Amino acid sequence: MKRVCVTGAGGYIASWVVKLLLSKGYMVHGTVRDPCDEKKNGHLKKLENAEERLKLFKADVLEYENLCAAFAGCIGVLHVASPVPGGPVSNPQVELLDPAILGTKNVLNACLNAKVEKVVVVSSASALLGNPKWPTDLEMDESCWTDIEYAKSIEHWYAMSKTVAEVEALEYGKRDDLSVVTICPSFVIGPMLQSTINATSLILLSYMKEEGRTGGDTIENAERPYVDVRDLSEAILLLYENPESNGRYICSPYSLRTRDFVAMMENMFPGHTYPKIFTEKSGRTLLSSKKLVNLGWSYRPLEETIVDTVNNYEELGFLEKGKPYPATIKF
Numbered sequence: 001m002k003r004v005c006v007t008g009a010g011g012y013i014a015s016w017v018v019k020l021l022l023s024k025g026y027m028v029h030g031t032v033r034d035p036c037d038e039k040k041n042g043h044l045k046k047l048e049n050a051e052e053r054l055k056l057f058k059a060d061v062l063e064y065e066n067l068c069a070a071f072a073g074c075i076g077v078l079h080v081a082s083p084v085p086g087g088p089v090s091n092p093q094v095e096l097l098d099p100a101i102l103g104t105k106n107v108l109n110a111c112l113n114a115k116v117e118k119v120v121v122v123s124s125a126s127a128l129l130g131n132p133k134w135p136t137d138l139e140m141d142e143s144c145w146t147d148i149e150y151a152k153s154i155e156h157w158y159a160m161s162k163t164v165a166e167v168e169a170l171e172y173g174k175r176d177d178l179s180v181v182t183i184c185p186s187f188v189i190g191p192m193l194q195s196t197i198n199a200t201s202l203i204l205l206s207y208m209k210e211e212g213r214t215g216g217d218t219i220e221n222a223e224r225p226y227v228d229v230r231d232l233s234e235a236i237l238l239l240y241e242n243p244e245s246n247g248r249y250i251c252s253p254y255s256l257r258t259r260d261f262v263a264m265m266e267n268m269f270p271g272h273t274y275p276k277i278f279t280e281k282s283g284r285t286l287l288s289s290k291k292l293v294n295l296g297w298s299y300r301p302l303e304e305t306i307v308d309t310v311n312n313y314e315e316l317g318f319l320e321k322g323k324p325y326p327a328t329i330k331f
């Protein structure tokens with residue numbers, strides 16, 4: 001049976017990847033930092049087929065030996081674990097750079113040790129967007145990279161961590177007997193499987209709820225690129241399974257201004273506390289997912305994502321129940 005390992009299995013994106021793999025008949029190894037933390041990882045054990053086919057291993061990405069133990073017997077690794085800060089970072093080296101960069105190196109070394117054949121590394125659109133030389137109105141493709149020195153100068157440590165880790169992962173794939181593919185998702189939205197809210201879901205929640213919104217009634221009208229977490233999981237598996245996949249792939253089907261995004265939500269789910277004032281933020285974020293689409297990737301309509309996300313937030317109790325969206329409408 002096909003056996004693969006997902007790092008950081010209990011996280012927002014990784015949980016969907018694990019669910020998808022289990023539904024496709026894979027034997028799944030998942031690394032988590034604390035297998036006994038039911039709040040963080042309990043949901044994994046409840047996934048369909050988890051009892052028979054999911055095995056959790058304790059491993060921080062900075063612990064090489066533990067990674068080797070988790071990857072033993074696997075032919076593939078989907079490396080998702082990397083810190084996503086929910087606020088200001090006091091020690092970027094320890095909190096972000098080391099787990100992202102050294103962590104990825106450790107994962108790749110452990111893959112070689114375990115004779116893994118292929119790795120998909122989850123990078124980020126942050127590894128593209130910090131490129132001041134890219135023409136504003138030109139769609140970004142995979143040739144666009146965040147300028148590491150620029151990211152450092154503006155102390156965008158997350159962008160720096162993801163960019164350096166991705167550059168090194170692709171270099172590693174060139175040097176050694178291991179196929180390495182990277183994927184750069186933009187702002188990931190969609191329902192959560194885990195019970196503790198992740199950083200980016202918290203941002204989306206703040207579109208509908210004043211609590212957590214720094215500007216009260218006011219929000220920045222920035223253009224933001226989005227992808228559904230379920231479509232992203234399909235993309236990660238597609239890159240893993242397709243022998244033609246190579247290099248890096250942008251995964252970001254939609255770009256829209258916050259005002260337009262909020263208007264869609266408000267139209268579908270009136271009754272929540274939406275921001276009223278939008279401060280203008282210039283600049284475009286146009287990302288092309290053509291390379292991924294050409295490989296066979298498809299994605300759902302944004303409306304479907306919004307409906308499923310808001311229903312999920314209400315079910316999990318992160319959002320008080322608003323007016324239900326009519327179930328008769330199909331996308």
Ligand SMILES: NC(=O)c1ccc[n+]([C@@H]2O[C@H](COP(=O)([O-])OP(=O)(O)OC[C@H]3O[C@@H](n4cnc5c(N)ncnc54)[C@H](OP(=O)(O)O)[C@@H]3O)[C@@H](O)[C@H]2O)c1
Pocket residue numbers: 007008009010011012013014032033034040059060061062080081082083084099103122123124125162184185186187188189198199200
């Ligand atoms: N959400 C987005 O919009 C977005 C967009 C682009 C790319 N990404 C990338 O997607 C990946 C997953 O993000 P997410 O949104 O799913 O966030 P998340 O729910 O916070 O997941 C992050 C995962 O990384 C794990 N992790 C952090 N530091 C670790 C370490 N030192 N050792 C082992 N595991 C560690 C966390 O484990 P614990 O549970 O133990 O803390 C958690 O499982 C990250 O690589 C992120 O950069 C996310």
